[in-house]
Amino acid sequence: MKRSTDRILTTHVGSLIRPLDVMEAILSKVAGRPFDEEEFQRRVRAGVDAVVRQQAEIGIDIPSDGEFSKPSFHSYVIERLAGLEQEDARNAGMQYAKLETEFPGFMKQYNSMYRTMWMHAELPRDLVEAALAAPGPRSRVTGPIRYDGHAFSDARYRDVQSRRQPVRFPRSVHALGHAIARRRRSRARL
Numbered sequence: 001m002k003r004s005t006d007r008i009l010t011t012h013v014g015s016l017i018r019p020l021d022v023m024e025a026i027l028s029k030v031a032g033r034p035f036d037e038e039e040f041q042r043r044v045r046a047g048v049d050a051v052v053r054q055q056a057e058i059g060i061d062i063p064s065d066g067e068f069s070k071p072s073f074h075s076y077v078i079e080r081l082a083g084l085e086q087e088d089a090r091n092a093g094m095q096y097a098k099l100e101t102e103f104p105g106f107m108k109q110y111n112s113m114y115r116t117m118w119m120h121a122e123l124p125r126d127l128v129e130a131a132l133a134a135p136g137p138r139s140r141v142t143g144p145i146r147y148d149g150h151a152f153s154d155a156r157y158r159d160v161q162s163r164r165q166p167v168r169f170p171r172s173v174h175a176l177g178h179a180i181a182r183r184r185r186s187r188a189r190l
Contacts, residue, residue, distance in 0.1 A: 009061045014073075016066030019047045020120045026071050027123065031130035044069045071131075077139060080149025084139040 003009075018026070022043050028035040048065045055063040070076070078086050100107045115132055 011060060011062035012064060014064075014067065015070075015118070016051055016064070016068070017118065018066070018068050019043065020122055022047050022068055023120055024123060024127065026069075027127050027131040030071050030134050031127060032134065033127070033130065041069075074139070076149075079152055080147060081145055082148035083141060083143040083145040085142045086135060087138045087140050 022040070025035045025040040025043065029040075047068045051066045051068070052063045067073070078084060116128060119128060
């Protein structure tokens with residue numbers, strides 16, 4: 001593990017602003033409209049390359065892909081865990097009961113804009129509306145919960161390995177990927 005006594009090590013969690021063409025493809029996917037998956041993956045890779053390079057340039061110690069290929073964190077849950085089913089949560093807004101009670105005016109305003117406030121103004125409005133009309137990120141338990149996302153994880157690992165960049169990051173980043181792959185191989189032998 002990388003440690004420092006001279007400064008606070010930095011990283012971040014969550015989405016970064018996606019390139020316009022990537023965001024447009026994500027919205028098309030969410031809205032159920034046609035899009036070119038191969039071209040989308042190519043654009044995501046190019047965007048990730050650029051954003052990882054930017055993170056290295058500004059001194060981020062542990063980089064992130066910025067969640068460029070995901071419409072939301074909930075995608076990870078639905079794609080990788082068995083025993084869950086997505087529910088239709090159209091127009092339900094975020095469910096923060098305590099905040100709803102204590103700050104009803106703020107939550108009304110927040111719920112009216114939280115799904116669009118990070119979107120590019122240049123996006124076609126009809127596409128944004130179609131994506132917003134699609135079922136939102138909510139799920140319910142329908143059976144035993146188990147990890148079922150090996151194909152996604154393996155593809156991500158292979159993608160990162162195949163695109164090694166001339167950017168230096170701590171050994172801990174590479175060690176984590178190798179540890180995950182070793183663990184997966186040892187479980188496969190059982």
